[in-house]
Structure formats: C-alpha cells, structure tokens
Amino acid sequence: MNPEMPPLAIDLLIYPEWIIPIEPHGVTLTDHALAINHGIILDLLPVDEASTRYAPKEKICLPGHVLLPGLINLHTHAAMSLLRGYADDLSLDTWLTKHIWPAEAQHVSPDFVHTGTLLACAEMLRGGITTFNDMYFFPAAAAEAVNQSGMRATLGLVVMDHPTNYATDADDYLSKGLAFRDTYKECLNINFSLAPHAPYTVSDKAFEKIGTLSAQLEIPIHTHLHETRHEITESIKKHGIRPLQRLHNLGLLGPQFIAVHAVHLDTTEIDRLKLTGCHVALCPTSNLKLGSGLPPITQFLQHDVNCGLGTDSAASNNRLDIFQEMRLTALLAKGMDEDATALSAHQTLQAATLNGARALGLESQIGSLLPGKAADLCAVRLDDWILQPCFDPASHLVYTAGRNDVTHTWVAGKLKMHDGKPIDIDMQQLLAHIHIWRNRLTA
C-alpha cells in the first residue's frame, strides 16, 4: 500500500471484537475490521490498516461482539409460521391429515402466505438469518413479504399432483410457478428453485419435466426425500424401488439437487448423493419432533456430502431458529456417534452458512466473508453476563448463545434488524394481521 494514497471513501466499516469469516475454515480473527461498499464485502483487514486505508461514511464499533456471515435457512415453509404450535405431539399422519392439511385447505390464500411469510422473515432476521430456501403455495405473495423485509430468498416453484387452493395439477403448478418467476426474475434478492413437494406427491412425468426445466433455467431442485421409513416402504410398494433410486433413474440427481431431511439412507445411498454432487438440508428439530428419526449427520460428513441446516416450518419446529439447529445438529452428531469430537463448532457454523450457500448455487455470492461476496452479515453479542465467561467465540455461538443474542443483521450491506426489531417491517400492522389469522384458525 502506498502510504501517500488518500483513504478510499466507502459505505461502512465494522470493528467487531471477533470475526469468523468461515473461509478460511476454523479461523477466529481479532483486531480485524470488515469494509463494505455498495453492499459488497470489499476487504477484511487488520484494524490499524483499516483506519488508514478506508474513509467510511459509517463506522460501527462492536466490542464484545462476533461478526459472521448471515445464517442460511436451507429449508422452510415460511408462511406456515401462522401454524406455529397449531398441533403438536401427534403422529405424522394424524398431524397432517387431521390438522395441517385441513387448515391449509380452508385457509391458505395469497393473504395467508403474505402475512405468514412476513412473520417468518421478521423472526429469521431477528435470529441472524439473511437467506432462506422456501417451498410453499402462492410464491408471489411470499416474494412481496421477502421484498418488504429486505431478506434474500430462494423461492420454490412448488409442484404436486393433487389440487390445492393454489393450483389444480402438476402442469398448473408448473405454469403458475414459471409465470411467478417471470414476474420476479429481476429482483436481485430473489432466486428460484423447482420444488417438487416429495416423491410420494409427484409423478414420474412431472419429475421429468422438472429435471428438464432445472437444466434449462439453471435453478436448483428442492424436494423432501427419505423423511420417514413409511415413505420408503410405500415407494417400494408402488414403484418397486426406493425414492432415491427412482429420482436417480429419472435423471434428477446432481449438483443442482437439494434433498431435504434425508433421515433414512443406507451407505450406498449416501455414496450416491456424494457421487452425484447432491446437497442435503438437515432439519433435525423437525425430524425429531415429527418422530421421523435421527438423521445420519456424521455419515454425511464422512462421505463428504455437503449439508446445510434448515428449520422446516414453524408447524413442526416451532422456531425458525438456526441457532437451535446448530446446537442440536452438533449435539446429535456427537451423541449418535458417541464421539465428542464429531462436528466441531466451526464445522457447525460452516453448515449454517457456506454449506447452505453451496446447496443453493450461491456460493460465489454469499455464505462467507470473502471480499467480493454480498455483505450479508450478523453480529452476535457475547458479552451479556449470562454468557460469561467466554473462552472461544465459535464454541459460544454453537453451544451457549442463542438468537436473542443477535444484535444486528445486514443484507447486502443494509441493516435489516437491530435491537431486536426488523427495520423495514411494520410490526404493529403485522401483529394485527396475525391476530386476525389466529382467530380464523381457531374459529
């Protein structure tokens, strides 16, 4: 650096106590600052250099805080936050057929999706989540909520064979999804996936179309897969093969494929996910709460399958909280393997950030603090008395802190949550709408 060069004018310089950039892996920096300009990470550099090199419009000092990439929720049905705790402690079948599906049939509409998604965005921003991967009906209503909140989202073009309030059959779902994509494709914060609901609700024919479209449009395929033993048994009855084999035969597996849940897999199947370059969205709270089973976390790790973390919906979680998923994933990995070294805190943080970005095909844009990526960030305060003492910020993020310790969430360099409040969402109005929906749902 030329010492005579004048400092460069930039938008924002953040001075936290610690920075965990995720790339390189396992690193916790002190005495470093993050420089941001035009929504992009410009530099990550020592504090003394930062002060001479950059002249920021805004400077934020965060003593006692750790700065890390925004968390990525790799699987949710955001609108279902209106069904948070609507029915619990029930078998999956009773839960779905007696409670969730009837409620959806009666109530799901663009307004339901807008209000539910906005609540989900508020909750996710509160907990440091900057990007989510969604699958639900009426995605245009979800996109409006996403845009209001200022988040980044990959919205699924949902496909099923059976009719709902949203569409009548697979072709109708697809054409509505494609029309939705056409409307929103200029929104830089919105990406798209093809979202066939699950092997048991989508025909071979529809899956084939989805495979073709995914290749043409270069967008991911996002589907529930091997969530329960029942799903596998039924597939063998109906198709003579397990769901993963069926999707493989249909040519769907590949680096654009995100398998959600993946609870019940044999070693050959885990190998197949790796060989084809598929990604997994682990949703441990949902798998446990619905009685689906325990996901084979460390086997994915051993086979080098890329795994991100998802909350699933607030109807089966009941929080859209990646801190809970980080803690639970790390704990389950250790407990199931009877090995306390399984899934370290840094590996868990990577699952909640970079791995999610990889799965969404957005690795070049988000998921770590490399210069050139979008400034999607969260700051977590670790000096609250209840978290003391703190010896290692990475360990504290996974095992000790929680979403309520997040103080700032930025998307593309813009502050979208501070002091516990989403900045661009009118919370009073939102709460009034939630109240109306709660009354309708209990009427």
Next chain:
Amino acid sequence: MNPEMPPLAIDLLIYPEWIIPIEPHGVTLTDHALAINHGIILDLLPVDEASTRYAPKEKICLPGHVLLPGLINLHTHAAMSLLRGYADDLSLDTWLTKHIWPAEAQHVSPDFVHTGTLLACAEMLRGGITTFNDMYFFPAAAAEAVNQSGMRATLGLVVMDHPTNYATDADDYLSKGLAFRDTYKECLNINFSLAPHAPYTVSDKAFEKIGTLSAQLEIPIHTHLHETRHEITESIKKHGIRPLQRLHNLGLLGPQFIAVHAVHLDTTEIDRLKLTGCHVALCPTSNLKLGSGLPPITQFLQHDVNCGLGTDSAASNNRLDIFQEMRLTALLAKGMDEDATALSAHQTLQAATLNGARALGLESQIGSLLPGKAADLCAVRLDDWILQPCFDPASHLVYTAGRNDVTHTWVAGKLKMHDGKPIDIDMQQLLAHIHIWRNRLTA
C-alpha cells in the same frame, strides 16, 4: 364461602393469562389467580372469586403470561459455570484429564466455588429455575452463594477416594460434608444429599458408609451412574459386575437414590430402578455433547421410572437452561422412538418440575402449584411477537419459548428475578470477580 365474610389479608395475588399447575396433570387454566401468603401457596381459584375473597398487599397482573412452578435443575455442578466453554469438541477422556481436572486442581478454592455458584444462581434464576441439585467441592462456599441469590438448593456432600484441593480421602470428604451440614442445617432453603461422585471414583467401603448415613439422616444419595459404556466395561473388569448391580449389592438403591445420566441400561436394569423406587436425572445435552450416548427416555417412561431434568455443569452443556433440556428431552424421545406422541409437552413440563421435586424428596414442598406448597414460581411471557401465534401455552413453553421469555422468578413467594435481572445479586461485583477468574484460567 360466606358472602358477608371480609376479604382475607394476604401478601400477594397473581393474575396471569394462564396457569399450568402441573398437579392435576395436563391442565392449563385461564381466568384463575394464585394467592400467596407467608411464602406459601394459599389458593388457586377463579379470578372473580379471588377478587372478593382476598385483599392482597400486592397484586400482579400478567396478561400474555403463563405461570407455572419454578423449574428444578436435578443435576449440576454450579461452580463450574466458570469453566463454561473452557474446552469443547474433545473426547471425554481428553476433556477431563487434559483440561477440566488440571484446571480444577490448579484453581478450585472456596472463592472459585462462591463466584462460580453465584453466576450459576444468577443464570438459573434468569431462566425460571428455583431449585437445583448440586454436587461440588467446598459446599459451604456454594451455600453462601445460594443464600445471596435467594434460591433453593440441595447441596451434595461430595465423596471420592482420591484427594483434591477440598479433601484427602473418602473419610475426610465425609467428615467435611457432615460438618458443612451441621453449619447450614437451619437454613430452610438449603437441603442436603450424600453425593458419592461415581462408582469408578468411590470404593465399596465408602458407599456402605454413605448408605448408612443416608438412612440415618434421611437425605438422598446423588451419584453419576452408567454415564458411558467405558464406565460399565471398567466396572466389569474391576468388580466383575456392572455399576448398578454393584450399588444394588451394597444396598444403596431405593427411593432416596438419584441416578444421574443413566444413559446405558438394559431392560432389567430399568426394571430394577423402578422396583427399588430410584429416580433418574436426565441430562441429555451433556450426554450428547460429551459423546456419552442417547438416554433411553421413553423406556424410563414406559417402566414408570421417575425422571427429572438436569443441565449438568456449564463445562459440558454450556447453558444452565432447563428450557433447552425440556425441548431436547421431548425431541429426543420422539426421534429415538420414531413416535411423535412420545413425551408430550405436559409430560415434559412435569419432568422439569414435579418429578425433580419427587427425586429430591421435596414433593410435599415444591414442584407444583398445590395449596400448602412453597410459592416457588416462574412467569413466562408468551405474547412477544416472535412467539406468535400461540395456540397452546404448554406446547409453547416446551417447543417455542426460551429462558429469555421468563419475566419473573419467585422463591418462597419472594421475587428473586425480574426484567432479566437477579434481584439480590450484585451483578457488577460478580462480573468483576468472573473477569478475574477468567484471566486466571487463561493465564
């Protein structure tokens, strides 16, 4: 009630939105109030009757809040909160022999125990915990911290064969423990247990003395048991039998016996716990984090073994947070059994309250909101926007809310935590002491 009787002067009347009294089981009351006098629950009655029957000195209205018994932490080493996150992601052996034990050998003293226990009390009160069951060295220093905080605790008279900073051999531990008990036995908020550390650190001879003392003094025995497979293998090598069988042969099992962890048990052993009336302190976070394994939660339930919940220490958790243990216990039970109906929200709430009281022999005093019991309570705010909508307060307590939603904690009718702050603890002074200890521990 005689309508002409003047209202009775009492200390406190609380009007929450909901009351979950734990006894009777599975009940959530609305439009009820809790009447408290001289630290004791006097009445639980409909709101309109409460207003005419009682003239309280203080009236607290809590719209949007649920009131329930104070939570009971059935196993911890409170002082180890100073070692929160001191070493993580390590095998149990490395963790203990290279990190925890050396740190303890160098640092544990009455001052360490006082500061660590006071921090633990502050954290536990913050999260609605009113009683904890402790096992650590220098219990008089812990008792001082407990008295400062205003909590209720059962403090263990710890016993091991090997020397520590606290005592030299089993007899020395016992005599120090008994002297401690003599000093504090008039403190109504302090109870005692005999706390042999574990079968692998305590000889038959010491266990026999402990059995005799427990019967004479009528106090519980609190010990780690069947935490790891290794412990069982070593017992077979050394004693020719599994630890539980050994303790049975020594006459220790009975309704005064609390088995902590109990991760690895066969059906006969679970039966034996039931037949002898033993209690279990489930510590699921610690069992997972240390790679010990998955505790057989629903098998205990099926065999009707009384199970409470414990956090273990902040060195292996790393939160003293019974909300996390409730959530994890309910989720694990469902996931391990692949049955979403396993361990309902109400059953989980009972484990965190009444079952803990039973295990400690304090069922007549705490653990539910029956009139005549101590007014050990917590109030949890469920109307924060991030918890909306709320359909069922019991479900919300277990699956959605967290310790940061606790607004009030009372012990014996006295408010001991409000607005996130322990009332009787000088937090500034405590934080200064923690800071000194943190520096010593990293020196």
